[in-house]
Amino acid sequence: MTSATAPSPAGTDPAPGRTAPGSDTLIRDPRRLRRLAGWALVVVLVLVVAGAGLLLTVPAAQRRDSYDPELAGPGGTKALAEILRGQGVTVDVVRSRADAERALDDRTTLVMSDPYTLSDAAASALVRDAHDVVLLSASARMLRILELGRYGSDVSPSRAEADCDVPAFAHVGTIRPGQLFAPGPAVTACFGAGTGDGAVLISDHGARRAIVDGTDLFTNEHLAENGNAALGLALLGAQPHVVWYVPSYDDTDRTDADAPKRLADLTPGWVTPAIALLMIVALLAAVWRGRRFGPLVAETLPVTVRASETMHGRARLTARAADSAHAADALRAGTTARLALRLGLAARADPGAVADAAADRIRADRAGCRALLTGPLPATDAELVPFARSLSDLETAVEHAVRIERNTP
Template structure:
């Protein structure tokens, strides 16, 4: 009897069925087409209305907190999203408040402002500043500012951190700033007082509690018994605008179907003739380069070039990383943070180590040697001053 040995199992890789690759590529193509279509729709959509400083907005950019503070102080706050209703609600003891009325024409804004004797703009554009004769935006910036003007209601506010500054026109009072720019402009003409401030951050719910922001809001809006707060909306716009022609309007009707057909043809060709990737295969590299050889090579190049600043920068970078690790700081700690933490550990005044860890680099070999010695001494001092571990107690 002849025994037939079993053939050994095949070692060839079993590839997945081709239909899986076809389905996968089809899904990717559909996803790409869907993303492109959504992107075109978003690009063709008109910009949405801003909700910044909405007196009924509860999010970070809204101004509900300021409106509620005014109501707690006995001020009647009435919110309108129609300019005709807002105009009808204005009387002699009313402050008209609004953000930049970008949805109104110059004529529509003038009609709204006509019965008002006290107007406060919580934000403004360059056109509004010019049209109202208030001034223009300034290029300067301030970290903090106090009133520094003769407006009585600003006397007890303290300091604020303004976002954007204005340059006042002739005859316009500027407050909370200096000669290069001010955060608040106050103009009085024919019994009408107009105030403008960029309060996008000052009066929003997220920033109202900081510095003197709430006090400034009360000083601007709390001087009358009633506040008529008009919120500009696209639905209340009187600006006549024509819809811009799209690319589809400018091309013949057959272009869009032809483009879609070409895209589908390209996807089909990619699925049909595209390369099928097999399983990953590990490959042994012909040469192994140790990290130490790379380090020594860079060191020899630096020494040959006599580049002391480059070598000093490498020494400082390594020392900073080791100091940050020894001081328990984050890997991305700044030079000032490392220097201050090391000063605190060594109980020396802050600012002593800033020059060593962040100052000018040495330019010659002698200075480089001294620089390296000082860094080593600092690392040793920090290491030796480390508190004892709890396990040693």
């Protein structure tokens, strides 16, 4: 492919996806993708900051507990409660400590997640009044109150059997345990896969106390996996009556003024100002990136660029893109414009008319000239070279004929 391509004359349409001659506006600007990516980043940043702000400002009391037995979502435990009822176990859901204490007796199992809203004294009194207690989510405080042990290894086995002498677990099979716990004195650890720790801790001194991380075991999303349902029945179905206590801040007994009511109260003081600052920065960035509206406006360049440099630059780009058709179109457009000027025709004369005038001037076949100036363009470099030579020969012949006519007396 030759690199000496002539610039397109005024009035000719550029090929799709190319730069219009004499204009600074790109029909398809590759930088548009970068601008869109910048806007997408700004939008994502604003959404993330707004989401974090909502998480820090929504009161925790307005969010239902993830182990709620009346919640049918993936994090609820309604399926386990219905299975217990199907086995003849009475399940009462209570949302206040007073109702839970009134419902407890010596044939009742108290089921709850970590009672984070209760003080140590209230939590100790609540579990003391229950015959059996099953805690579905762990905390160091409740491990201490129930005297079961402490947190164990963070690495859980993929499968575990009961590996303990608790008869109720004999037919559970295998489970995929979550958090493991290290048992305290006189506490039995089960489902630990021989690690010494256990996914379930049980102490039985006339009144059973048990703790298990039920996130991946008893929620609606995971209850049907492995032996999770059987384990839930074994733990919660030992007594004919279950009192399922759902803690909330509405039922708190804490009276200290600095008790956390929102997630924002649990974070350092600089977090909220930092989030506000990030939101302001995101807004300013959006204004900064969006300060220009509408299409680009052509402006006078502060320097003069020679036409030959532009021509060679476009030729190199065309050669690099291997776009023979576009190069041939540029060559033919330039030849047509110069022939029209030499033949005294209008600058935007029809290429067919220019071809006819050129054929008459050099006494050549009109069909051949029309095929050259209006026919199909070459598609390969091998076809482009003779096409360019034919255009050059036609232009030279017309120039020679016009010069002879001018010099003829």
